[in-house]
Amino acid sequence: MARKRGSEIWNFMEKGVGGDTAMCLICKCQFKYSKGSTSNLLKHVRTKHQLQFEGNFQEPSTSREPVTVETAARAMTQPTLAFAVDRNKLYPRDSARKRELDQLVLRMVTRDLQPISVVENEGFRDLMKSMNPRYKLPNRKKLGNELLVARYKEVKALLKAELFTATDVCVTTDMTSRQTSGYITVTAHYILPSWELRSAVLATTRMTDDHTASNIASTLKETFDDWGIADKIVAVVTDNAANMVSAVNDFLKARHLPCFAHTLNLVVKDALKRNGEIQNVLTRVKAIVRYFHTSVEAVDRLKDMQQKKKQLINDVEIRWTSTIQMLRRYIGLHKEVTAVLVMLSKGHMCVCVCQAWMWRK
Known part of the structure; x- marks a missing residue:
């Protein structure tokens, strides 16, 4: 027996507050209708949304199709309109699923060292839309200025708590240049109370001033103070550059150890x-x-x-x-x-x- 179209139409439509209007759930068009007559609503769905119409309505028939394995399988795999509409409805911005997927995208960017702009790449956006039409990727600004910053603060707090448990910290640091910009990276090495050796990159800071011993020492001290390890440092390992050695010995007044690999290379x-x-x-x-x-x-x-x-x-x-x-x-x-x-x-x-x-x- 064919399904009643009068009742089935409400899989496509939503009644208005007054009871004399309806809104199409697919295209959001508004319609007036008389109670008991939904022909205009049915006409809209049949002409404007033919694919969904054919997949959810049966033509009247005097004979019932015999139930076979094929017809049963077809009925089981045929999507309902409610599902078709729901799977194209975007997740709310504050939904748990949206936040979960945002964090997975952020994890991919940080773990695989991908540029933040990957979320704006057309191919990647098409892939994500095909895999989950309900999920809208965060834009570059939200990913970099909000999600990444929030995650950085979380990880930094955890690492700070871990460094707090260490009694001694050894630091390795080196400088590199890209075109006209200089950067200095600081890595901490320490042992946890459980006797587990750990290493963590604390910062990569751009050197905006000349690479003098004084400026290098100032940058290092800011990093040490920021992470709360200034009074725990037992040694600072650098290459044999005069400005690096002087920064540690003369300005930081810390124990300096030359990098073994760099020294061996010179020899x-x-x-x-x-x-x-x-x-x-x-x-x-x-x-x-x-x-x-x-x-x-x-x-x-x-x-x-x-x-x-x-x-x-x-x-x-x-x-x-x-x-x-x-x-x-x-x-x-x-x-x-x-x-x-x-x-x-x-x-x-x-x-x-x-x-x-x-x-x-």
Whole structure:
């Protein structure tokens, strides 16, 4: 038996206060109607919302369709209008589900180091809308100025409470530059009462003034005071830069320890420079690496001559281990590199066999 359309229409409509008006739940249009007659409402749904109409009304029929596995399955999977309308209705701003999803988006941004602007990317917004049409992503301003700030305050309070339980704190700090801006990062290392070793980055602060020992010390002190660890610091580890050493020793009056990795790097670099034969090989290999990094043709030919498609790598001045990695990669590709240089009339750049194989010892 067909369903009565007079009653079914109220899955689409909502009665007004006076009882003589109705509002479409899909498009929010207002209509007048006479009690007992809903033909105009039905016409609106049939013409304006045909897909929903066909999915929720049956045409009158004198015979009843026999119940089969197919018809039962179709009835179970066919969405009702109430569900179709509800699944497109946005979560209220203050609802628990909206807050939960906002926090998950914030967690993705912070855990995966994504830019805050990811919530404005068209592809990401389409993905979220497809997965949950009821959820509206927070905009960039809300995510950065509200949600992220609130979460930062929560995490900072928890970390402060943890640092309060530590009796001693060791600090490591280093500076870096991006274009014309300098930044200093402070990391605390401490042991909990449960004998669990912990490390936490406390701050990365932009240095707006000159990088003098006095200014560095002032920035460090502000960070120490902010986190309540000024009277717990047993040592401050930095590189061997004169301004960093002076900031700790002369201004903070704290115990300074030089970074072991930085000190070892200085020792190794100095030793390499004192050996003329080694320095000659390094100079030639670096020149070859620079050439391959600037020549598309050379790189393509080098790839064509290999099966594993490896590339030459350059070293980094502040990491002596990168020099070893550069030489190891060159030795592994020595034959191929030499062949490419000869083909491109760059034979004068080649490293002789005896020099290359000397590094295998």
